[in-house]
Amino acid sequence: MIGRLAARILNTLSGRFLLLTVAFVMLAEVLIFVPSIARFRLDYLQARLEKAQIASLALEAGGVVGADLERELLANAGVFNVVLRRDEVRQLALSSPIPEPVAATYDLRMAGPFDLIRDALDVLWTPKDPVIRVIGQPVQQAGLLIEVTLRQGPLRGEMLDYGLRILLLSALISVITAAMLFFAVRRLMVVPIRRVVRHMQAYAAAPEDARLVITPNARVRELRDAEQALGQMQTELIAAFRQKERLAQLGGAVAKIAHDLRNILTSAQLFADRIEQSADPGVARAAPKLLNSITRAVNLCESTLAFGKAEEHPPRLTRFALRPLLEEVAEAEGLSRETDPACLIDAPAGMMIRADAEQLHRVLSNLVRNARQAIEATGQPGTIELSGGEGEQDWWIRVGDTGPGLPPKAREHLFMAFQGSARKGGSGLGLAIAAELVRGHGGRLDLVRSDAEGTEFMLHLPRSGGIDAGEDSPAGADHPA
Ligand SMILES: Nc1ncnc2c1ncn2[C@@H]1O[C@H](COP(=O)(O)OP(=O)(O)O)[C@@H](O)[C@H]1O
Ligand SMILES: [Mg+2]
Incomplete structure (x- = not known):
């Protein structure tokens, strides 16, 4: 006792x-x-x-x-x-x-x-x-x-x-x-430190309550510094919290609008379809353009909704061959050796990787589509190169093109949602989502090069790491990509 x-x-x-x-x-x-x-x-x-x-x-x-x-x-x-x-x-x-x-x-x-x-x-x-x-x-x-x-x-x-x-x-x-020192230390240090700690605890319990911001009153300089730092951090955090809350509300509203707008536009799409069969040749000629615009608007709504979904599911890792996946991506984008732009694929046949095939497909589709759109916008012929390989630590996939390079706006807001688009009808979500999906794999997506000769993105996926590293889940038998 x-x-x-x-x-x-x-x-x-x-x-x-x-x-x-x-x-x-x-x-x-x-x-x-x-x-x-x-x-x-x-x-x-x-x-x-x-x-x-x-x-x-x-x-x-x-x-x-x-x-x-x-x-x-x-x-x-x-x-x-x-x-x-x-x-x-x-x-x-x-x-x-x-x-x-x-x-x-x-x-x-x-x-x-x-x-x-x-x-x-x-x-x-x-x-x-x-x-x-x-x-x-x-x-x-x-x-x-x-x-x-x-x-x-x-x-x-x-x-x-x-x-x-x-x-x-x-x-x-x-x-x-x-005894004198004991009381001096209590007065000079322990009491002020307790005060800081109490403030931290109270603040942690109600981080939005502006009344809980500490007012510095310690006389010892170091403690006063600590109080000031805490006070400043609290003030900044409170502002950040408010901002975040407002943004969350705004996000919710945007999602609702996007949802309803998509429904409205889908009906508009149906009507536009019928206008195409109009007897008036002028109207019939305008119909495809109208349809195109509506389709773009629907796509924007859909990608906004997809981004607003709370979270992507965590990647379901399976082992599969990389090369067939690259071929599938090119094909889905309507690209091949013979098309313009041309798509060249370079990856060792039979090289297996471990990733979520569906998510990786989306990542690569986004990158390839961006490259195709950039090349097409120039009106010149061009090439997109899809290559892959393995290093000691990771697998890498490179998406390069001979397009005009990223416009400044896209470069400044690289990988930021809604901000990077420099393209008519673009949402600025493609790269943001791609980077997020790669990060979900514990990997990273980098812009390696972007100039007048073209653009090059590089994607790294770690070969090990994660909790179940090394052991395939029973459901994760080799998956035909
Ligand atoms: N390979 C590329 N070459 C040139 N510009 C690119 C390339 N990839 C992306 N960009 C630019 O980056 C912007 C953002 O791309 P992204 O995030 O996919 O959004 P979106 O395609 O919806 O505009 C694009 O609008 C485009 O201007
Ligand atoms: Mg895009």
Whole structure:
């Protein structure tokens, strides 16, 4: 229960900061602790030396000291004995019995900082109470050297006390710092971030509600930037949504109009048929043109309706030979080697591909028809070339012609529905639908070249990929294209 609560707190931004602050402050305290405990020991020993020096002053004053006074002086200084060397000859000493041999000697005059640290840590590690000798420099140039012998136990006790105080203090500091940081992070970061997240969630739930657009109010710059970016995105999305909705409504209306218009035009077609048999030669002559125009209008309605249908069904992949399909497309467009424009087919016999044969037929028919229309519009002879092959990754099909090239309008709106047509009676849907169908196969349709010498479209179909890549569906037995 407590563990889970702790985990929940630690998995928040402010919780992480809390933990890290405690850890870092403790680390900093350790770095401070080690030198200061060494300093503490040095000060302690130096104080002992000073006291011993003061005790030895009694000797200097009076010369001879009684045994009682000597013991008292030494007990006062907290040492067993003192040696104070004035110069090469003069040397003073107070002494009392040393209970055990001296275990170690420390000369403070030549100890570097690392020696001091090592010796201090040694004291902390050694729980015993050995007798040690300490040598130092007497204060106020009062001599060459002073040396005392003392027990290490009391020093260790004081060092432990001191260490504990530092530890408690640093724990207190780190807890206070961490707590302050915890609240600062909450105020400065967590609260604003939560606000952004809440706005995102509310917006996701009702993306068209303009009231939910965030008003930036964070004071931290990065967070303010985030709020601003979110606000801008929301504003743009709301506009896009409105636009999309309007377009969808418009699309619906267009589909209805196209539907009714087609019905009206179909009846008109029937009447136009009859006008053809009119006795009036003028009327009879105009009839085919009328019929043609009506047929074009019907076609436009039909392709609009086809495009408006929610979606094409996903491609039903089957394996079939490419070449017969290319021949079929040419034939359906009334093209062959001998016609004008001529249609040349170049694909390895027996090369199999995997695609939706019906959709691919439509794609290629659109491309071939465009090419034929473009060539016919020039009034010159021309050629359409349909070729196919396979690469390592994909199958490719190329549709090239010797026509006049795409007009600028078509080029600018390439593959965009309703916008690219530069042809009388054209809908601008052919290329858009073709590209969409190819994309549905995971492939792509590209305009490779288009200039005064002709136009070339290239279609790539991936050989693998998709979820059921590699395995033919049972219904997908080889399909005669
Ligand atoms: N092979 C081509 N050569 C020249 N122009 C082309 C060719 N293919 C397409 N176009 C141009 O691109 C336009 C758009 O074609 P498409 O999307 O099929 O619509 P539509 O045929 O209904 O006009 C055509 O109107 C035509 O001007
Ligand atoms: Mg077309």
